[in-house]
Amino acid sequence: MxxxxxxxxxxxxxxxxxxxxxxxxxxxxxxxxxRVILNDYQDARVDAARLAALDALVTPISGDCICCGSREExxxxxxxxxxxxxxxxxxxxxxxxxxxxLHDILALDPRLSALSxxxxxxxxxxxxxxxxxxxxxxxxxxVTTASHVWMNWADDLAPRRLASVEASxxxxxxxxxxxxxxxLTSELASLVRTPPPERIVRPGAASPSHRHDPHRHHFASVGxxxxxxxxxxxxxxxxxxxxxxxxRAKGVIGLAETPGTQWAWSYVAGDDTLRFEALPLAGFATxxxxxxxxxxxxxLARLVETLRPxxxxxxxxx
Numbered sequence: 001m002x003x004x005x006x007x008x009x010x011x012x013x014x015x016x017x018x019x020x021x022x023x024x025x026x027x028x029x030x031x032x033x034x035r036v037i038l039n040d041y042q043d044a045r046v047d048a049a050r051l052a053a054l055d056a057l058v059t060p061i062s063g064d065c066i067c068c069g070s071r072e073e074x075x076x077x078x079x080x081x082x083x084x085x086x087x088x089x090x091x092x093x094x095x096x097x098x099x100x101x102l103h104d105i106l107a108l109d110p111r112l113s114a115l116s117x118x119x120x121x122x123x124x125x126x127x128x129x130x131x132x133x134x135x136x137x138x139x140x141x142x143v144t145t146a147s148h149v150w151m152n153w154a155d156d157l158a159p160r161r162l163a164s165v166e167a168s169x170x171x172x173x174x175x176x177x178x179x180x181x182x183x184l185t186s187e188l189a190s191l192v193r194t195p196p197p198e199r200i201v202r203p204g205a206a207s208p209s210h211r212h213d214p215h216r217h218h219f220a221s222v223g224x225x226x227x228x229x230x231x232x233x234x235x236x237x238x239x240x241x242x243x244x245x246x247x248r249a250k251g252v253i254g255l256a257e258t259p260g261t262q263w264a265w266s267y268v269a270g271d272d273t274l275r276f277e278a279l280p281l282a283g284f285a286t287x288x289x290x291x292x293x294x295x296x297x298x299x300l301a302r303l304v305e306t307l308r309p310x311x312x313x314x315x316x317x318x
Contacts, residue, residue, distance in 0.1 A: 002113075002114060002115055002116035002117075003083050003087055003088065003089060003114055003115050003116060004088045004089070004116050004119070004188055004191040004192060005088075005089045005090075005091070005106070005115045005116050005117070005118045005119065006088065006089070006090045006091070006118065006119050006120075006121065006184070006188060007091050007093065007099070007102060007103075007106075007118040007119065007120045007121070008020065008090065008091065008092045008093065008120075008121055008123065009093045009097055009099045009102070009120060009121075009122050009123070009142050009146075010095065010122050010123030010124065010125075010142060011095050011125065011138065011139045011142065012094075012095030012096065012247055012248035012268065012269075013095065013125065013248050013266065013267075013268030013269075014095070014123040014124060014125040014152060015123050015125060015150075015152035015153070016092050016093075016095075016123050017038075017047045017050055017051070017092065018123075018152065019121070019123055019150060019152070019181060019184075020036065020047075020051060020090065020092055021050065021051065022181035023090065023181055023184060023185060023188075024036070024051065026181060026182065026185040027088060027185055027188060027189065030185060030186075030189035030192075031086055031189070031192075032086055032087070032088050032188060032189050032192050033057075033084060033086050033087050033088075034057075034087070034088050034089075034090050035057050035059075035081055035083065035087055035088070035089045035090070036051065036057065036058045036059065036089075036090045036091075036092070037058075037059045037061060037074065037077055037078070037089070037090070037091045037092070038051075038058060038059070038061065038092050039061045039074065039091070039092065039093050039094050039097070047092070047250075049252050049262075049264060049279060049281075049284040050264050050277070050279065059077050061073050061074060061077060071105055074091075074105075075105070075109050075111065075112070078106075078111070078112055078115065079109075079111035079112060083114060085192075086192060087192070088188045088191070088192055089115060091118075095248060096138065097142075098141070099120060099122070099141065099142050099144075099145045099146070100141070100144070100145050102118075103118065103120070103145060106118055116191070119147055119148065119187075119188075120145055120146045120147050120148065121146065121147070121148040121149070121150055121179060121184060122142050122143050122146035122148070122149050122150075122176070123150050123152055124143070124149060124150065124151045124152060124165070124169065125152055125153055125268075126151040126152060126153045126154045126156075126157055126161075126162070126165050127153045127156060127157065128268075128270065129165050129168065129169075130168060132269070132270075140172050143169060143172045143173050143176065144172060144173050145173075146173055146176045147175075147176060147177065148176060148177050148178075148179040148184065149169055149173070149176045149177070149178055149179065150178075150179050150180065150181070150184070151165065151169075151178070224287070224288050224289075224290070225285070225286065225287055226251060226252075226253055226286040226287060226288050227286065228253075228254050228286050229253075229254040229255065229256050229259075230253055230254070230255065230256065231255070231256045231257070232255045232256070232257055232276075235253060235255075235265065235274065236273055236274050239267050239274060240267075240272075240273070240274075242290065243269070244269070246267070246269060246290060247268075247269045248266075248267065248268055248269065248290075249266070249267040249288065249289065249290045250264065250265060250266040250267065250288065250289060251264070251265055251286070251287055251288025251289065252264055252265075252279070252284045252285065252286055252287055252288075253265060253286050253288075254282075254286060255276075258278075260282065261278055261279070261282065262278075262279045262281075262282045262283075262284055262286075263276045263277065263278055263279060264276070264277045264279055265277075
């Protein structure tokens with residue numbers, strides 16, 4: 001019998017880690033021990049820190065998409081897992097992952113015969129769905145292979161907008177079920193108690209190496225160590241100064257205004273400020289990741305340098 005595998009995908013900043021934060025304690029209450037693999041650009045420690053106080057075994061994979069440069073790291077992490085009878089495996093892919101390619105990779109590798117075929121839940125930022133002038137195709141592609149869709153921020157929408165998003169999602173993938181953290185928890189717990197049959201794995205290695213099509217979406221990213229403590233207003237100003245090329249940024253930081261507390265902060269293109277979430281524990285490395293589209297890595301790295309205490313004013317960066 002196969003161990004349930006949940007694949008969580010969704011565009012940058014849609015709320016994938018938020019879904020994990022909902023699922024992990026709920027699964028624990030149902031007697032399920034989640035094993036979590038986090039994949040994020042350059043430094044997965046940012047999201048791992050948010051989950052550290054929850055009852056989960058977290059394996060962060062830092063680097064490229066798990067459908068690209070970090071695929072072997074993903075497969076090795078899955079193959080090396082010690083899985084108990086009460087376990088469910090959850091993979092959070094980063095925001096630019098090709099979901100179809102991930103399904104191929106997971107289905108073809110003979111080392112993963114203990115895992116079920118993945119249940120894919122795609123997380124949708126209902127406020128921004130198909131409203132970005134960039135990357136609409138990628139966002140839609142991540143829905144086409146989904147068995148489940150969770151609409152984050154749906155409660156913030158006017159009824160007309162909500163109906164429009166629902167109709168659009170139904171057009172992209174009419175077979176995907178709308179779900180909630182509660183419903184996903186019940187489904188996974190049921191599968192743990194009555195696991196699905198073992199999957200059929202074709203012999204041989206996984207599919208050949210895959211790279212994103214640069215004509216459809218090209219993401220450059222850089223991870224950086226931040227000073228342990230900064231002023232909240234300074235961090236907000238410096239991160240917003242990286243727009244409009246910046247698509248997503250997040251990190252862990254200590255704020256001068258709240259000594260002894262660390263914060264997870266995040267930014268999604270189009271926001272006018274940063275979101276802050278107090279971490280239940282302290283002692284994490286103060287790191288950040290910045291992601292842009294159609295930006296050379298060197299140019300993005302120079303922009304990130306403006307966050308350092310001795311950096312020149314952001315406005316002087318060409």
